[in-house]
Structures are given as structure tokens and as C-alpha cells.
Amino acid sequence: MADRDGKIWMDGEMVDWRDAKIHVLTHTLHYGCGVFEGVRAYNTVDGTAVFRLQEHTDRLFNSAKILRMTMPFSKEQVNEAQRAVVRANKLESCYIRPLVWIGSQKLGVSPKGNQIHVMIAAWAWGAYLGEEGMKRGIRVKTSSYTRHHVNITMTQAKAVSNYTNSILANMEALDDGYDEALLLDSSGFVSEGAGENVFVVKNGVIYTPDLSAGALNGITRNTVFAICKDLGIEIVQKRITRDEIYIADECFFTGTAAEVTPIRELDRLEIGAGSRGPITEKIQSAFFDIVNGRNAKYANWLTKV
Ligand code: PMP
Secondary structure, three states: OOOOOOEEEEOOEEEEHHHOOOOOOOHHHHHOOEEEOOEEEEEEOOEEEEEOHHHHHHHHHHHHHHOOOOOOOOHHHHHHHHHHHHHHOOOOOEEEEEEEEEOOOOOOOOOOOOOEEEEEEEEOOOOOOOHHHHHHOEEEEEEEEEOOOOOOOOOOOOEHHHHHHHHHHHHHHHHOOOOEEEEEOOOOOEEEEOOOEEEEEEOOEEEEOOHHHOOOOOHHHHHHHHHHHHHOOOEEEOOOOHHHHHOOOEEEEEEOOOEEEEEEEEOOEEOOOOOOOHHHHHHHHHHHHHHOOOOHHHHHHEEEO
């Protein structure tokens, strides 16, 4: 990824992609205290626009607050920088990655005395779990790794260090021939995917774990809540067990990268008909209408670049 043309926004300046470098004694590299976002811009009917930019920036600032990192830029500056990066790289649709990290002035667990840095990169990124997965559904494995407990790492922060857990779960699932992992919380209830929130459909009602299961408060999750309201589909947040998914009618993941991805199998057991279910398809289609600017009700969720 490092060797390509383009621009990356670093601490207020557009830097050539290949020159966007940091020192090996960077605090975050050693101790893992950093926060980031995953944002998407779509080539909408009205031109390129960032989806729910303000919500992503708000979450980035909240993540920084939780990890006691003082943001050196305002939300307005970070919003504008994200739009500028998309423009500078001449991208029509893309993934945007803001990252906040602690600098290299000093090491030691205490980060005090170090500078806080921000960078924003953007690149083209298609369906995260594959085009075929979007249509047919993906195969998921319940992870042997437990999701973070809410009082160990802070689960409402999109923290860099939280992703070691995601990486372990994802690698295990891929090594075992699955597409993605599903993690349970420390009490054994369903939490979320390695980088996605999870939803279950049973008898026309949609269920998703409440955030006490350690799941990230996903912006796509919140978008699905709005879609369900519009479609008149009841949605309930509750504790969910893995066997509830085995006997569900449908199941799907959501995330900025994963968008709305159907799940056709969990632990080698087919869910419902073992393909994308009709309610999942409806939500997927409503989601793509919104992000592509085809639903005027949500025009304010799209910020032109
Ligand atoms: N959970 C985790 C662990 C994630 O990394 C993500 C992706 N940011 C999500 C859920 C989904 O969040 P969002 O819809 O805001 O991308």
C-alpha cells in the first residue's frame, strides 16, 4: 500500500503518498494506543459524496476522548480534510481512513509529553467480503476468541489495539476455510463480527445485540435502524445466543467496509434457506439507495466532496 501515487493528509498538510512516514519509536506502534475511523465515499447520482461524515468524525473524537487523547484539530478541520483527500486523489468512490496516533518524542507506557498526530488516507475499495458474498451470503465461524469485555479495553472506542482481537478471530476463521468470524462476549452471548455488527431475522423481526455485549456502535447499524423504521420492520436490541442464529431465518453483517453482507452459514449450519434472505435483500437494497443518493429523505447524510 505504501508504494503508490497520490496524497495523504498528515497533520494539516497534503503529503506525497510515498513520503507519508513515521518514526519506528512512535508510541502507538509500541503500545497500541490510537484511534481510527473507516468511512466511505460513494459516486452518488449527484457526484461523489461522503456517507455520514459528521457521525464518523464525531465517533473519531469520542474514541480519542475515551483514550484520553486530545485532538489537535477541530471536527470542521477533520471533516474538510477527509473531503480534500478524496478530491486530491481524484477518487469517485472510496474508503477513507482517518487515524490518530501518539508520536515519538518519548517511550514508556505513559504517553504524556508526546504529540498527537492525525492522518487521513483514501483509496478505492470494493465489496469488503466479496461481490459474490453480497449476493449469495458468506460463511462465518464462531470464534474461539472472546470479544473484549467492556471494562478491559473500551469497546465504544474504535481503538487500534482492539483490532488484535479482530485479527486473531479473522485469521482463525480464514485458516479454517470461512469468510469471517463471529465473536461472543465474555458471557458467551453474540457480540459482533471481526469488523462488523451482526443482525438476525426471525419471524419477520430483526434482532441485534445491545452494546453491552461489547460491540462497536456501528454507523451502518444505526442506518439499518432507520431503514427498518421506514420499512415498518420491528428491530429489537437484546442478548442473542449462537444457537439462535443457527435456527434464525436470516442473518447479516453491517459495517462501513462490509456494507450489508448476508450470512448464509454459521459453523457449517445453513441459516434459513442458506442464501441471502428476502428481508436482508430489502435492507441491502434500501442501504444502497441511500448511500448512492437515490433516497431524498437521507440527502443530509451525504456530504459532497
Ligand atoms: N464492529 C467493528 C469491530 C468494526 O470494526 C466495525 C467497522 N467500523 C463495525 C462494527 C461497524 O461499524 P460501522 O458501521 O460504523 O462501520
